[in-house]
Amino acid sequence: MLLLWFTVLAIFLWSSLTTALQFQYASFQDEAAVGNSTSSRSAIKVVSTQADWYGSSGVNAYFNGTAIWLTAFQNSSLNGATEGNGTNVGRVVYKDPIQFTNTNTSFATSFTFQIITTRPFPNCGSGMAFFIADSLQAPRDSDTSGSLGLLDPSTLSPDATSSSSSFFAVEFDTRISNTFRDPSASHIGIDVNTLRSLNVTDTTSSFYPQLFLYNNSTFTTWIEYDASTYLIQVWMANVSSASTNSSGAASTLVQYDPVDRPLYPCLQLQYNLSAVFSQKLMYMGFSATSAPSNQGMQGHAIYSWSFSNELVTTAPSSPTPSRKFKLYVALTVAFAALLLILVMVWALLTHRRNQIRKRASAAARVENALQTARPFSYKELRKATNGFDEKRKVGEGGYGSVYKGIMADGSVVAVKKLRQSLTLEDQFCAEASIIRKVRHRYLLELQGWCYEDGHEALLVSEFMSKGSLDGYLFDASKKKQLAGKTAAGQTETRMQILKQVAAALEYLHGGLGECVLHRDVKAGNVLLTDSANEKQVEARLCDFGLARLIRHEEGAVAMTAAGTPGYVAPELLYCGMATDKVDVFSFGVLALETACGRRAISKDYSQHIYDWLWATLDNIDQSVGISDHQLRRVLDPILITDDNDVAAQQVLQDWRCVVHVGLMCCHAAAACRPSMKEVSRALESRSALPLPKVKPPSPFEYYGPSSASNTITASTLAPTASASSDSGPPASLLSAPR
Incomplete structure (x- = not known):
C-alpha cells in the first residue's frame, strides 16, 4: 500500500517538473x-x-x-x-x-x-x-x-x-x-x-x-x-x-x-x-x-x-515554492486517502460483525417461534432439490422460487427459497407465531425450515402434486384434467374444493382463541393433491404471508389494504378497516370464479365478476332465486349439460347454491355477508342462501376514497367513486411454497 502511494506521489511530482514549448507566428x-x-x-x-x-x-x-x-x-x-x-x-x-x-x-x-x-x-x-x-x-x-x-x-x-x-x-x-x-x-x-x-x-x-x-x-x-x-x-x-x-x-x-x-x-x-x-x-x-x-x-x-x-525536461536543482506547495498537497491527499481507506475497512468489518450477530439472533428467534417445525440443514435440502436444479423448479412467485425435493427417506416435499433475508425477523416471527398455532386438514402445514449463515432462508412444506386451483379453472387445456369431461364429475370436485376451503376459513375465524385473518384467499393460494384413496382431489389453503391475528371483541380493525386485486374487500381497500368479513368477500369471489370459469378481473370483461353476474342475471325471481336458464348463461360451459334428468337438475341446484353464496359473500355491506360457518353449512346442505329483495349496489361503488371515516354498516351509503386496487402488498417471508 505504501509503495503504491509513493509511486503515485512520484508520478505527480515528475509530471509537474516540465518546461513549455511555445511559438507564435x-x-x-x-x-x-x-x-x-x-x-x-x-x-x-x-x-x-x-x-x-x-x-x-x-x-x-x-x-x-x-x-x-x-x-x-x-x-x-x-x-x-x-x-x-x-x-x-x-x-x-x-x-x-x-x-x-x-x-x-x-x-x-x-x-x-x-x-x-x-x-x-x-x-x-x-x-x-x-x-x-x-x-x-x-x-x-x-x-x-x-x-x-x-x-x-x-x-x-x-x-x-x-x-x-x-x-x-x-x-x-x-x-x-x-x-x-x-x-x-x-x-x-x-x-x-x-x-x-x-x-x-x-x-x-x-x-x-x-x-x-x-x-x-x-x-x-x-x-x-x-x-x-x-x-x-x-x-x-x-x-x-x-x-x-x-x-x-x-x-x-x-x-x-x-x-x-x-x-x-x-x-x-x-x-x-x-x-x-x-x-x-x-x-x-x-x-x-x-x-x-x-x-x-x-x-x-x-x-x-x-x-x-x-x-x-531535466528537473531544476531545487524546487520552486509552487512545487513545494504541490508536494504538500500531494502528501496531504495521499494521507487523507489512506486514512479514508482505513476508515472504510474498519466500517466494513464492523458492519459484517454486526450482520453475523444479527443473523444469529434472527435464527434463534425463528427457531423459538417455529417450535413445532423441524429445522433442516442447508446441505440436506440442497441434496433433496439436486442443487436447486431448474428442472426441479415447480413454481415462482413474488416471494421466492419453489422446488420439488426428494428427501433421503423418499418423501416428497416442496422447498421454497425466499428472496428476502430473515434479518426482518420481527415480521417473520409474527407470522411464525400464527403458523405454529394452525393445525387443520385443509390448511397447508409448514413442515420445516432452514436458515444458515451465507444462504437464503428456506421453507419446507407438503408437496402438492396437482398445483394450484387457478390453472384448472382458467386454462382450457387443463380443465378436464381436474375431474374429467362430465358436468357431474366437475361439479362434485369443484364443490368439494369449495367446501374444504370454507372449512379451513371457518377454522381460522373461530377454531382458535383469536381470529386469524388470511387476507389473501384466491384460486392461486388453493393447492391441490390426491386424497388418501386417490379417487378425489383434496385442497389445501396456503400462504399466510398477509395473515393477521385479531381478537373477536375488537370489531373492525384498522390495517393497510393488502392482497390481490379483485379479491380485496372494498371496506379494506377504501377505508382501511377489516373484520373476518374481508376473508368472506374473498371467498365469495373464489366461489363465483369456480362457478363461472372466469377471473374476477379479466381483460375480456369490463366489469368485476360480481357486477357482471348481477348485470347478466337481471330480473331474478326472489321466490325461487336464479332460474335454470339464467344459470346456464353464466356457468362455466364444462358444467352445463343438455340433459333434463334428475342428475342434471341436481347439478344446476348445486351451482345455484354456489352462485347465491358467492353473491351474498360479495355484498357491499360487510354486515350483510354471511359468516364462514353459515357458508359451510349452506355448501354442505347444498341449499341456496336467500338473495336481497333488490339488487345491492356494486361493492366498488358502495365505498369511495372519501368514505374512509364512515362506519361500515348495512345501511350506510358512501359517495360513489371509481378506484382500482393497489399493486399489491410487499413480499412476505412466510408465504408458503406453491
Whole structure:
C-alpha cells in the first residue's frame, strides 16, 4: 500500500517538473516572427512527397507572401500546380519533432486558414487537416480517396477503426467519403488513427452556415487537449469572407481582424491520447489534398499559427515554492486517502460483525417461534432439490422460487427459497407465531425450515402434486384434467374444493382463541393433491404471508389494504378497516370464479365478476332465486349439460347454491355477508342462501376514497367513486411454497 502511494506521489511530482514549448507566428513572411528570434519560414518544414509513389515532379506545399500554401487554387509557377494534375498533396510540419515522454501532456494550438474552392458544393477538392503524427512523410497513396495525406487507403478496410499509423487530427473536409462515413461535403471531425471521425460537426449551409467550407471564407481555429480530463475541444470562428471578381474567380484578400475565441466549442470529444503520443517522436503540422483534373483546383492557405505544449525536461536543482506547495498537497491527499481507506475497512468489518450477530439472533428467534417445525440443514435440502436444479423448479412467485425435493427417506416435499433475508425477523416471527398455532386438514402445514449463515432462508412444506386451483379453472387445456369431461364429475370436485376451503376459513375465524385473518384467499393460494384413496382431489389453503391475528371483541380493525386485486374487500381497500368479513368477500369471489370459469378481473370483461353476474342475471325471481336458464348463461360451459334428468337438475341446484353464496359473500355491506360457518353449512346442505329483495349496489361503488371515516354498516351509503386496487402488498417471508 505504501509503495503504491509513493509511486503515485512520484508520478505527480515528475509530471509537474516540465518546461513549455511555445511559438507564435502571426504570419509567414520572410522575416523574424514576433517574439521569436527564428524566422517563421525557417521554423516550418515543407515535406516533399516521396517520389517512389508520388513522382519526382510532384506538386508540394510552398510559401507565397505571408502564407503557407498547402495546395494552389489556380495554376502556379511557384510549385508547378495546374488544372491538369491528377492529385495535389501538400504537407508542412514544425521543424523539430516532439518527444512526448510524459503521456499526460496537454496542448493548445490555434491557426488561421482559408480554403478556396473553384467548383460549387459539393464537388470540389478534399480538404485539409491539422495533425500530430508519428510519420514525417505522407503515407503512400494518401493523396487519393479523401485521405488528406494522412493514411494509405489501401491498408484500411471499410470496417476498420484504425490504421498502422498513429496520429491525431482535426479535419476540415470538403468531400463525402463513404469509406469514412462522412456526413456531408462540408464538415469538421476529430480523427485518431483513422479518418473515420470519432466525433463530427456538419458545417453545411443548412446546419452551420457561418462555418460553411465552400464560401472561400477565412477561419481561425483553436484546438485544446486537457490531459487531466482527456477532453479535446475545437472552437472555430469565421474572421472574413473572400470576395469574387467579375470573372467569378476567387479572391485571396485575407485582411482580417483577430477575434476572441467563441464561448462554446463547435466540436469536442473525450479521448485519452496517451496511447497515440506515448514514447514516440511526433510531428505536428498541416496536410491537404486535392484532385484538380476531376474535382477542380482547391487552395489551402495557412496565415498564422501558435502552439503551446508541456514537455518533460531535466528537473531544476531545487524546487520552486509552487512545487513545494504541490508536494504538500500531494502528501496531504495521499494521507487523507489512506486514512479514508482505513476508515472504510474498519466500517466494513464492523458492519459484517454486526450482520453475523444479527443473523444469529434472527435464527434463534425463528427457531423459538417455529417450535413445532423441524429445522433442516442447508446441505440436506440442497441434496433433496439436486442443487436447486431448474428442472426441479415447480413454481415462482413474488416471494421466492419453489422446488420439488426428494428427501433421503423418499418423501416428497416442496422447498421454497425466499428472496428476502430473515434479518426482518420481527415480521417473520409474527407470522411464525400464527403458523405454529394452525393445525387443520385443509390448511397447508409448514413442515420445516432452514436458515444458515451465507444462504437464503428456506421453507419446507407438503408437496402438492396437482398445483394450484387457478390453472384448472382458467386454462382450457387443463380443465378436464381436474375431474374429467362430465358436468357431474366437475361439479362434485369443484364443490368439494369449495367446501374444504370454507372449512379451513371457518377454522381460522373461530377454531382458535383469536381470529386469524388470511387476507389473501384466491384460486392461486388453493393447492391441490390426491386424497388418501386417490379417487378425489383434496385442497389445501396456503400462504399466510398477509395473515393477521385479531381478537373477536375488537370489531373492525384498522390495517393497510393488502392482497390481490379483485379479491380485496372494498371496506379494506377504501377505508382501511377489516373484520373476518374481508376473508368472506374473498371467498365469495373464489366461489363465483369456480362457478363461472372466469377471473374476477379479466381483460375480456369490463366489469368485476360480481357486477357482471348481477348485470347478466337481471330480473331474478326472489321466490325461487336464479332460474335454470339464467344459470346456464353464466356457468362455466364444462358444467352445463343438455340433459333434463334428475342428475342434471341436481347439478344446476348445486351451482345455484354456489352462485347465491358467492353473491351474498360479495355484498357491499360487510354486515350483510354471511359468516364462514353459515357458508359451510349452506355448501354442505347444498341449499341456496336467500338473495336481497333488490339488487345491492356494486361493492366498488358502495365505498369511495372519501368514505374512509364512515362506519361500515348495512345501511350506510358512501359517495360513489371509481378506484382500482393497489399493486399489491410487499413480499412476505412466510408465504408458503406453491
